[in-house]
Amino acid sequence: MSVYGVSGTSYSNTGNTVTDTTKELGKDDFFKLLIASLKYQDPLEPMENQEFVSQMANFSSLEQMTNLNTQFQGMSSFLENCLSSITYIQQATACLDKEVEYLDGDQILVAQVDGVEFHEGMPVLVAGDQRIHLAYVISIRTPQTVSQEAVADEAAAEGNEIIQE
Known part of the structure; x- marks a missing residue:
């Protein structure tokens, strides 16, 4: 595109364009x-x-x-x-001292958690010789405890005697 000034001199745009891909200065x-x-400031009115x-x-x-x-x-x-x-x-x-249901392959197993270990910074549940990642845990519940009275009643019903220490 050419532009003609008042003096008759023509100025031409060479088509060079600058594209900034970052959009931040x-x-x-x-x-x-x-x-x-600073370079192009008016010398009569400098910055x-x-x-x-x-x-x-x-x-x-x-x-x-x-x-x-x-x-x-x-x-x-x-x-x-x-x-x-x-x-x-x-x-x-x-999960400590709780029963957990967890996936092991395509099976659902139940185990009581004895401890927690850390592997590569992530906690892993310890249940006997099993190591269970939290991602495989389906449910957590308090294990069923059998009271002493229930054991004594069951033993008496079977005719056995329980010796207490």
């Missing part, structure tokens, strides 16, 4: 703009020191906020990981 872009504004210092202060504040945002994102990720770990630990310890 960084500090390099800011400095390029600042240098361009005053206050304007220059103000722009630098704004840029410094922007950079500090960007750094804070990055640090907050890192802390947020760290806290999410900690909370996930704590949740898994709480779930695993809640």
Whole structure:
């Protein structure tokens, strides 16, 4: 596209276009703009020191906020990981001395949880010689306990005598 000025001189657009894929201005872009504004400023009305210092202060504040945002994102990720770990630990310890139903291949088995171990940072339930990942647990329940009286009543019904120590 050609444009004719008042003096008769023609200016031509060569078709060069700049495409920015990031859609965010960084500090390099800011400095390029600042240098361009200093380079092409009106020599009769140059940029005053206050304007220059103000722009630098704004840029410094922007950079500090960007750094804070990055640090907050890192802390947020760290806290999410900690909370996930704590949740898994709480779930695993809640299973101690409980009966759990869990999937083992295509079978549903029942076992009493004796302890909790950690493998690769994740809690694993210990039931005898079995190691059970929390993801395979279907249900958790308090094991049925047999009272001493029920044992004595059953023994008496069968004609056996229970000797207490």
